[in-house]
Amino acid sequence: MPTQEPKIPGIYLNHIVPTPEPELLTGVPVFLGLANVKAGENRPLKLTLGTQFDQYFSQATEYLGDAVTGFFEQGGHLCYVVAVADNTLDALQQGLEASEILENIDLVCVPDIMVAREAEVVQMQQIVLDHCSRMGDRFAILDGLNDVQKLDKQRQKLTSNNGALYAPWLKIEDITRPKNPKSIPPCGHIAGIYATTDRIVGVHGAPANIALEGVLDLSFSLTPADQAQLNPQIGPSVNCIRSLRGRGMRVWGVRTLSSLPEWQYVNVRRLFLTLGRWANQNLADTVFEPHDFRLWMRLERELSIYCESLWQQGAIQGAVPQEAFYVKCNEETNTPENREMGQIIAEVGLAPTIPGEFIQLLLVQSSSGITLT
Template identity: 55%
Template sequence: MLTNDRIPGVYLEDVFSTPEPELMTGVPAFLGLANSGSLNTPQLLTLWPQFEQHFGKSLSDSYLGYAVRGFFENGGRLCYVVRIKEATQSALQAGLDAIAPLDTIDLVCAPDIMKAEKDTDIWMMQKAILEHCQLLGDRFAILDAMNRSTPEIQQQKQRLSSINGALYAPWLKVPSLEKATGNGQQATGNGQQATGKTKLFEVPPCGHIAGIYARSDRAAGVYQSPANYVLEGVLDLSFTVTNTDFEQLNLKTATTGVNCLRSLTGRGIRVWGTRTLSSDPSWRYISVRRLFLTVCRWIDRNLADVAFEPNEFKLWLRIERELTAYFESLFRQGAIKGNTPQEAFFVKCDEETNPPEIQDSGQVVTEIGLAPTIPCEFIIVRLIHGSTGVAVTT
């Protein structure tokens, strides 16, 4: 509070509005096996050395520590780690239930499910992760292909289908946590051999990829594809993806594909793929799906209270006004395409989307269309606000 000395008894008070906290993206939850720490309890990490402080030294046969290290090496800044009991579906589900309430994460990784003895167990756990992401509607799964041949990876891909996940192959050769320095500096990221005798360890790529997502989001926005980035902290791949392998995993006749990691002469080891696991052409690309997931997170944060207001013209006007302002900001950033805002998006919330039966049910329905790739080619979704939150239907 500021006083005015010229007018006794009069006080001037400056009221500053609190800025809305930034909606962070590229924030994963890692689920896996650890040496110590509470089970099924999300732990926030902002630096790689914090992993050992909370979970002890990485287990010799666990991939969790490698995933978290790879995340920070590749540009990640914030993640949650959840220690699960074992690499089984029931233990995984307990971990997924633990991260369900977190509204700060938008990625899910579970590298240690690749330790399951049966392929069917791996597929079932990966499906559980995809179902978790679908149910929550605010997060995306980064899944690991099996450390197998191209035909077997192709078979794995065919068993998975979701708009909220992507599959990456092959595995990575990285310095062992038993020999590498704490920050993994012995790995160069460009495929060159590290100096000295460095023990290599083959690991699933999800943690490194999550770091790439975080780096790409900061550099270009969630609406840009997290591809063509060099993988840091990686010395080699478990196998070389040839042009034939790449074509088999990404058939032109198929709507889904496997995002390959490729060692390119003179260019390092790079992410070479941008596809989701969806057969729906509208949701083929990771950047498009993550843009819509981010939009849904923004709506859930900023318009969660509309379900408790009278479903009438004043509310419809507020929804259209706030969504239009948000989409105009996306348009200015280049997240949605068009020469004018009208070519890039539309918002519709009126008596047509909210007939009497909808109003009587206590819901508020808004129809939105965004053009993430081509002007006027809208992907249209319906937002249904209810007492339990916001549901999105296509």
């Protein structure tokens, strides 16, 4: 709006307030579980406080409400809840379909799968993983079986680039029986750790080596030998929660359920998923534009600006931006055949920052003693 109405020829100052770009949220889960909505239609409900769960829902099992509470206890700020009527494959599919209207979420948690018969648990978890892969912008946080002897078989039956498996279960206080803690699946607490890491570090930060809040104990202990078996060099892994002397209970793993080496780390996979979400949100207005050199230049420019911001955050590695990423959108990536099909292709390469899982210290023994290098 002009500060004054022009009346004579001259130069006039206009103050223009730019419209802020919509924020791309990460670390926002949707929880699906057995519950009934107290009032209104059954649709995804937005929660910003743990206490809101009891205001909106009456539940048949304890896992869903405790998972939501655990999410907020670990520092989560925003989640959605979708109630399902029963613990069947059809009800799960309907709940996942109902969640598809949510554009802010990037995590999926279904703690009440663990109420099902053991034979159905893996089948339902694979449905969740397939949903995340089909949507292309979501990552599943799954719960291990509450039996150390069954975890290895469970992780071998699950496969996806877009999910991770966590164990053991967590013991928390039961207000109805203070002397008898109850065990719950860990996905809600883990989602809270994802959200806190995203907020403090960024989506490229590894959600691991973080102490769990509000947890009294673990349902069983995992030894280093157990963890070595559950975390093969390549292939689906179980991210173990360990009780470490003097450091509390911590998430001690950051692996996915992927069989591909390039997607074995949770933070690396989520970084690329977030890039795709950013592109869908910020480049949607390029659809139906003339497919010519000007469009190529715009896509290359805007993608490069975003990738450089990732480099500045430390999400991708390189001494200079050219070492950390590249963006290509030209006649090489857009052949005449692609143009005739109405497709425009931009190629983006990132050099993600890989978590340092194994810190090796070299002990050198000599006549003067042992030195650490």
